[in-house]
Amino acid sequence: MSIKTALTSLLDIEHPILLAPMAGVSGGALASAVTNAGGLGVIGGGYGDRDWLTGELLKAGNTQVGIGFITWSLQKNPGLLDVALAYRPKAMFLSFGDIDGFAPRIRQAEIPLIAQVQTVAQARKAVADGADIIVAQGTEAGGHGGGRATLPLVPAIVDAVGKQVPVIAAGGIADGRGLAAALMLGASGVLCGSVFYASEESLAHPKSKEAAIAGSGDNTVRSSVIDVAREIDWPAQWNIRTLKNTFIDQWHGDLDGLRRNVATEMPRYVKARDAGDVDVSAVIVGEAVDLIRRDEGGAAIVQRIVSEAEVHLRHAPQMLG
Ligand SMILES: Cc1cc2nc3c(=O)[nH]c(=O)nc-3n(C[C@H](O)[C@H](O)[C@H](O)COP(=O)(O)O)c2cc1C
Numbered sequence: 229m230s231i232k233t234a235l236t237s238l239l240d241i242e243h244p245i246l247l248a249p250m251a252g253v254s255g256g257a258l259a260s261a262v263t264n265a266g267g268l269g270v271i272g273g274g275y276g277d278r279d280w281l282t283g284e285l286l287k288a289g290n291t292q293v294g295i296g297f298i299t300w301s302l303q304k305n306p307g308l309l310d311v312a313l314a315y316r317p318k319a320m321f322l323s324f325g326d327i328d329g330f331a332p333r334i335r336q337a338e339i340p341l342i343a344q345v346q347t348v349a350q351a352r353k354a355v356a357d358g359a360d361i362i363v364a365q366g367t368e369a370g371g372h373g374g375g376r377a378t379l380p381l382v383p384a385i386v387d388a389v390g391k392q393v394p395v396i397a398a399g400g401i402a403d404g405r406g407l408a409a410a411l412m413l414g415a416s417g418v419l420c421g422s423v424f425y426a427s428e429e430s431l432a433h434p435k436s437k438e439a440a441i442a443g444s445g446d447n448t449v450r451s452s453v454i455d456v457a458r459e460i461d462w463p464a465q466w467n468i469r470t471l472k473n474t475f476i477d478q479w480h481g482d483l484d485g486l487r488r489n490v491a492t493e494m495p496r497y498v499k500a501r502d503a504g505d506v507d508v509s510a511v512i513v514g515e516a517v518d519l520i521r522r523d524e525g526g527a528a529i530v531q532r533i534v535s536e537a538e539v540h541l542r543h544a545p546q547m548l549g
Pocket of ligand 1: 248249250251253272273274296297298322323344365368369370371372398399400401419420421422423425512513514515516
C-alpha cells in the first residue's frame with residue numbers, strides 16, 4: 229500500500245514527504261537520501277552562497293533534488309536563480325517574501341514552484357503570483373516562521389487555495405501520526421525539517437545534533453536574538469524558533485543591548501557555532517524536537533514516517549464504530 233495524493237502525482241514522487249530546505253543542514257547528501265527513499269529532498273540554499281550551493285549539488289550526484297532559497301535574500305542576489313535553474317532542479321522552493329519577481333522565470337523553465345507561507349493572505353498572493361504548490365507553515369516549525377499554529381492554518385489555507393494547488397503542511401510534523409493528521413486536515417503531504425536535523429547526513433554540528441536528540445519542545449522559543457547576533461537583516465514579521473540556551477536567555481529581552489554589543493557578541497557567536505558550543509550557538513529545531521531519534525539516516529526517516537502513517541490510516545475506519 230502507498231499514500232497517493234495530488235502532491236505525489238504533481239511531483240511524480242512515491243511518498244508525500246518533503247525535506248525542508250534547511251540552511252546549513254540540508255545539503256546534497258541529505259537531499260539525495262530523501263529523494264532516493266521516494267520523497268523529495270530540497271537543498272537549503274539559504275542566504276545564497278554560490279560556491280556552497282554548487283558543491284552540494286555535486287554531492288547530490290545524479291539524484292534529482294529541489295533547491296530552496298530565502299526569497300528576500302534572493303532579491304538581493306537574483307543572479308543565483310540562474311545558477312539554480314541551470315541545474316534543472318526537481319522543484320524550486322521559495323520562502324519568506326514575494327515570489328512575483330521570480331515566478332515567471334521558474335515557470336518558463338517548466339520547473340514546479342513551491343512557495344512556503346505563514347498566513348492565508350500570503351497563500352492567496354503566492355498562488356496568484358504563480359506558485360504550483362503551497363507549504364502552509366505553522367509557528368511550531370523550527371527555523372524562521374510566523375505566528376499561526378499548524379492545526380488551524382493548514383485547513384484554512386486548504387479552503388482558500390486547495391482547489392487550485394496542492395497544499396503541504398509544515399511545522400511540528402515528525403512522525404506518521406503527523407503525516408496522517410496532515411492528510412486529514414486536507415493537506416496533500418508534509419514538509420519536515422526538525423526530524424532530519426540530527427540525521428546522519430545532516431550538516432549540523434555533531435554537538436548540536438546531540439542537543440537536538442536530548443531536547444524538548446517545552447524548551448524552544450521564537451526570537452530574533454541570533455539574527456541580530458549574526459547581523460542578518462531579517463524582516464520583522466519572521467523570527468526564528470530554536471532551543472533556548474544561555475545566550476538567548478541573556479539577550480531575548482534586550483535586542484537593543486545586543487545591537488550595541490554586536491562587535492563582541494557576533495565573533496563570540498560565530499566561534500561558538502563553529503565549536504558546537506550549544507550554550508551560545510542556537511540549536512535550530514522546532515516543537516517536534518521531542519520526536520527526533522538517534523542514529524537514523526534520511527532514508528530511514530522517510531520510510532518510518534510513511535509506514536507509521538499507513539498503519540494509522542488503515543486503522544482509522546475502526547474509530548467509526
Ligand atoms: C535548522 C533549520 C533551518 C531552516 N532553514 C530554512 C531555510 O533556510 N529556508 C526555509 O525556507 N526554511 C527553513 N527552515 C524552515 C523549514 O522550511 C520548515 O518550515 C520547518 O522545518 C518545518 O517545521 P519542523 O521543523 O517542525 O519540521 C529551517 C528549519 C530548520 C529546523
